[in-house]
Amino acid sequence: MNVFLTGVTGFLGGELAVLLSKDPRVERIYCLVREYDGVEPTARLRQVFDFHGDAFDESRIVPVFGDLKDRRLTAKLAEDQRLQEVETVIHSAADTSFAAASKDNIDKVNIGGTLQILKWAQALPNLNTFTYVGTASICGTNLKGCHIQEDQSPNREAKHLVRYCYTKMRGEMLVRAAIPKEKLLIVRPSIIMGDSRDWKPRSYVILWALAAMNAIRLIPTDPHSKLDIIPMDYAVRAIAGLLFAKRRWTTYHISAGQTSATNMEKLLAALAGPPNGHPKVKFVAPELLAQIKKWPKKLRPPSDLFAHGEYLDYWHTMFNGNLRIIMAGMEPYFKFIELDQTFDNSRLLADTGLANPTPPHEYLRTTAKYMNEIDLAEGALDP
Numbered sequence: 064m065n066v067f068l069t070g071v072t073g074f075l076g077g078e079l080a081v082l083l084s085k086d087p088r089v090e091r092i093y094c095l096v097r098e099y100d101g102v103e104p105t106a107r108l109r110q111v112f113d114f115h116g117d118a119f120d121e122s123r124i125v126p127v128f129g130d131l132k133d134r135r136l137t138a139k140l141a142e143d144q145r146l147q148e149v150e151t152v153i154h155s156a157a158d159t160s161f162a163a164a165s166k167d168n169i170d171k172v173n174i175g176g177t178l179q180i181l182k183w184a185q186a187l188p189n190l191n192t193f194t195y196v197g198t199a200s201i202c203g204t205n206l207k208g209c210h211i212q213e214d215q216s217p218n219r220e221a222k223h224l225v226r227y228c229y230t231k232m233r234g235e236m237l238v239r240a241a242i243p244k245e246k247l248l249i250v251r252p253s254i255i256m257g258d259s260r261d262w263k264p265r266s267y268v269i270l271w272a273l274a275a276m277n278a279i280r281l282i283p284t285d286p287h288s289k290l291d292i293i294p295m296d297y298a299v300r301a302i303a304g305l306l307f308a309k310r311r312w313t314t315y316h317i318s319a320g321q322t323s324a325t326n327m328e329k330l331l332a333a334l335a336g337p338p339n340g341h342p343k344v345k346f347v348a349p350e351l352l353a354q355i356k357k358w359p360k361k362l363r364p365p366s367d368l369f370a371h372g373e374y375l376d377y378w379h380t381m382f383n384g385n386l387r388i389i390m391a392g393m394e395p396y397f398k399f400i401e402l403d404q405t406f407d408n409s410r411l412l413a414d415t416g417l418a419n420p421t422p423p424h425e426y427l428r429t430t431a432k433y434m435n436e437i438d439l440a441e442g443a444l445d446p
């Protein structure tokens with residue numbers, strides 16, 4: 064199998080490239096990489112493999128220079144004769160930011176970039192499978208408190224908490240319209256956080272939010288709201304499993320499902336608190352978030368928040384003026400938690416033979432030791 068993979072320098076794409084590179088059924092992996100921060104694409108690709116000391120075989124792992132925002136990308140890929148042997152496309156690249164300020168870039172990458180890849184892939188002489196890495200969160204906020212099936216999305220009426228989710232839904236719709244069913248594979252991971260293996264995760268995304276909640280201690284959310292979270296190693300094993308499986312469906316949740324779902328109470332109980340006398344974790348009404356956000360600047364009594372004075376004193380010493388930034392970054396996460404959603408994974412288990420993933424409150428014991436490296440204020444700038 065010859066693969067074309069986008070998003071290889073990202074959290075999921077990197078882990079997937081390494082996993083596929085070890086599979087003898089995979090001949091070559093062409094990786095779309097752009098120059099970034101002055102580091103040229105080949106060096107960036109090598110860094111992906113160096114991260115955990117994996118072998119980088121240049122005859123099999125081939126960089127293809129390109130940017131999803133380049134309007135000539137489709138033509139450039141079509142001109143590259145090496146790519147004519149590609150049979151499997153895996154489109155994982157996306158702008159995954161929750162920040163409203165990134166709207167333009169999110170649209171260009173997640174909708175415009177997906178179109179460019181699609182137009183090129185449609186004309187491939189040997190295309191066998193087009194894999195779109197979507198997200199289960201395209202289901203939107205309408206399905207609050209539900210255990211969601213794959214066929215409940217995409218839904219044009221869905222309301223989304225952040226632009227990212229909307230654009231991922233639009234991207235999936237474009238893919239569905241362009242690729243015939245027999246060549247189509249849509250994988251929709253739920254929330255990917257950390258790794259259940261005892262090693263440094265490739266990205267602190269989501270773990271950052273958990274570290275921030277653990278530091279704040281006064282949490283404005285329902286402790287029992289269900290959360291569907293999986294580790295990265297499970298996510299990539301599931302995607303690779305589906306690539307080679309006899310598939311009965313086009314669309315699969317890659318998720319914890321009801322069996323392995325978690326909640327904030329269990330997640331925070333699995334972590335040690337921050338060092339130096341800190342108050343116990345306390346869950347408060349979601350409405351208090353607005354007051355917590357105002358507190359560092361101008362909130363004055365009377366406010367319900369002053370009933371939790373122990374936490375206000377603790378924040379003074381702990382956050383050194385950064386609480387506002389951290390809270391702003393965490394806001395979308397609080398809203399996602401309130402959705403109380405799990406995603407059915409029975410298709411995945413049936414077609415791949417995989418077991419349910421380890422629940423995050425169990426594998427956190429392994430991955431949590433790397434959380435000390437997280438800079439809360441820096442993570443909050445691009446949640």
Ligand SMILES: NC(=O)c1ccc[n+]([C@@H]2O[C@H](COP(=O)([O-])OP(=O)(O)OC[C@H]3O[C@@H](n4cnc5c(N)ncnc54)[C@H](OP(=O)(O)O)[C@@H]3O)[C@@H](O)[C@H]2O)c1
Pocket residue numbers: 069070071072073074075076095096097098099129130131132154155156157158159172176196197198199231251252253254255256266268269
């Ligand atoms: N992580 C999760 O919890 C989660 C959950 C559900 C679904 N997903 C989906 O999984 C996929 C991968 O997510 P991730 O967590 O791995 O994201 P990530 O770590 O943010 O990686 C994003 C990747 O996309 C690439 N990219 C962004 N803009 C690009 C551009 N203009 N041109 C070329 N490449 C570009 C990035 O390349 P640079 O390094 O050059 O920026 C990077 O390789 C996404 O489609 C996401 O929607 C993720």
